[in-house]
Amino acid sequence: MPYVNIKITREGVTTDQKAELISGATDLLVRVLNKNPATTFVTIDEVELEDWGVGGLPVEQYRRKAAS
């Protein structure tokens, strides 16, 4: 009975892409550990860009700096 949580930045991910993440993560647990899909939960958290930091900066500033 695995529980998978996927955190991604909120940047226009579609409902179809979310369904792919859910099926892909479930398949992974079935394939590697032979888990039962019926007791495998996947939750997705979309995190606002200003709420995600890397390199000590909010994501957008980090990307601008990395690109410059």
Next chain:
Amino acid sequence: MPYVNIKITREGVTTDQKAELISGATDLLVRVLNKNPATTFVTIDEVELEDWGVGGLPVEQYRRKAAS
């Protein structure tokens, strides 16, 4: 000083129901482990239906399939 996180699907849960979850979870920790309510935190995350998967499918598809 326990910390309880409750994740549920976002489906019209009321403020009163949330207050019941908070008091119920706190009472549980007090009753079973004699914890101090003043240092017991409870947070509730409401997760969009498209962000919760079970059986490899988003919740709504899973329910339709289970009901069919």
Next chain:
Amino acid sequence: MPYVNIKITREGVTTDQKAELISGATDLLVRVLNKNPATTFVTIDEVELEDWGVGGLPVEQYRRKAAS
């Protein structure tokens, strides 16, 4: 299909007490939100005392200070 995570300090909690936390948290979701127990997960994390802080101090130092 709720998911409940309970974090407590590691201080001799017994297997029976854990079972009480699991049944109590599940009952709470059933009672307040009419959730299905079969798709309600509860996980318990026991956190070492040196890994939990409150008031800016590890728990044990905090308790000694509060008691003095």
Next chain:
Amino acid sequence: MPYVNIKITREGVTTDQKAELISGATDLLVRVLNKNPATTFVTIDEVELEDWGVGGLPVEQYRRKAAS
């Protein structure tokens, strides 16, 4: 490669304050554990007041009671 998650109540925290939390948490990991900022993630969750409980009550009720 640390991962820091900060949960706070949603009460008008500004983008600048979030950037300070991100840089401050990252600096802390660099200073104490010599971690590489480029592989240090920080995420911030703003939790609605009705979704955060302490003392068995939602935060606002708890504050009113504590102030009375």
Next chain:
Amino acid sequence: MPYVNIKITREGVTTDQKAELISGATDLLVRVLNKNPATTFVTIDEVELEDWGVGGLPVEQYRRKAAS
């Protein structure tokens, strides 16, 4: 820069299986959302059987009941 957390019961998962979970989860984020693997973190939590509940029971009791 996704962050994936996988919680599974502690039941003899091998280091190789963990490596498969890590590569599989990372590949999923690359394939579906075109994320950069270098900024994709995966963490695995192995949860003791007595710390995981479903159906209001610790996992082992739940399995025995389901099998009977």
Next chain:
Amino acid sequence: MPYVNIKITREGVTTDQKAELISGATDLLVRVLNKNPATTFVTIDEVELEDWGVGGLPVEQYRRKAAS
């Protein structure tokens, strides 16, 4: 009443360093958001190296590859 969770790899972090993380994270919330330290919780999770992945690889393999 913030809650901060810090996940780091398990690599010989000392009790004193953990206390510094706890005081530093608490001070950060006090300084930036004027939070009350008495209701600020910090928890630290030490994650085994084989349970942390980046770049699609367990940390140790990732480091060897990056260093080569």
